[in-house]
Amino acid sequence: MVTNEQKETLKQAATDMLAHAYVPYSHFQVGAAILTTDGEIYSGCNIENSSYGLTNCAERTAIFKAVSEGHTEIEYMVVTGNTEGPIAPCGACRQVISEFSHPDTPILLTNQNGDEQETTIKDLLPGAFKSSDMD
């Protein structure tokens, strides 16, 4: 369970990440924050590269920070950017979110105008490839 106070903290953490976005090519800042099931918060920004395909999105930065510290289960996730409506995570991030969450794990997509859409990874990535597909 995530409290309203935790949601606000996560929204602020995601927004704070916009300032750290390394975006000399797109100039499009993205921030993400996750609460792990063991109560830790990790946040991340997008990090671009002159070899464009090596760019790491904000969502994956936040998740990889958490996983690298031993926290592998997402309880709640917030993503934000300067989009017209709530931001839409890319396909690669949807797959990575799927690896470290449950189908009903809530994901709050926002923007800097206060628009919000709370969704789930099963809605964002129906038919995700899972480890069980290899059984």
Ligand SMILES: O=c1ccn([C@H]2C[C@H](O)[C@@H](CO)O2)c(=O)[nH]1
């Ligand atoms: O949900 C998204 C969508 C895009 N980006 C980044 C990747 C790249 O740096 C820039 C433009 O695609 O935005 C993210 O970090 N997350």
Ligand SMILES: [Zn+2]
């Ligand atoms: Zn992405």
